[in-house]
Amino acid sequence: MNTKVEQPKGSNAADIGKLVLAGLVLAAGIFAYSWFNNDPNVPSAVRLIGVLVALVVSLAIAATTGLGRRVRDFLGESQFEMRKVVWPTREETLKTTGIIMVVVVILSLLLGLIDLILKSVVLDWLLKLGS
Structure with missing residues (x-):
């Protein structure tokens, strides 16, 4: 039986703002990747690193929201349950x-x-x- 107290499902304006910001950061990284696609001065490895950095930053921003905390809790509990599996x-x-x-x-x-x-x-x- 789960003895944890259920947390409210609603999200406040700050969480919504953080998720929008995370989406914008990710979209900016993807846009920059495609913008510099035809530029011979920017190697493709640098463009790829830029997208990966944008992805990591957007995930870090999203992880600070209520939804991000619930996802982290879920992943932690999943790892705990995976240790119980007998392969x-x-x-x-x-x-x-x-x-x-x-x-x-x-x-x-x-x-x-x-x-x-x-x-x-x-x-x-x-x-x-x-x-």
């Missing part, structure tokens, strides 16, 4: 894969046999009775 060993994975492959082959043969029987019933018996 299968290589041997268990190979055995399970083999079993699944055998079942798939058996079921495909069974469905093919059913299809063959239904085809012969419909084409050979029912259509010949009607003529």
Whole structure:
């Protein structure tokens, strides 16, 4: 049971302003990347670094909002839950894969046999009775 107190879902004007600012910073980075696309004096690596810097800055701005805190909390709780997962060993994975492959082959043969029987019933018996 989760004992944390639920936080209000609404966002205030400061959070909205920060998210808009983060979007503008990211849009400016993308715009600068495309603006300097044809400039031979600006290497493509510098343009790419500019977009990455704009992305990091916009994520940092967005992380200070209420939504950003909730996302960080969610990611932290997800990492905590991932530590509880018991992953299968290589041997268990190979055995399970083999079993699944055998079942798939058996079921495909069974469905093919059913299809063959239904085809012969419909084409050979029912259509010949009607003529």
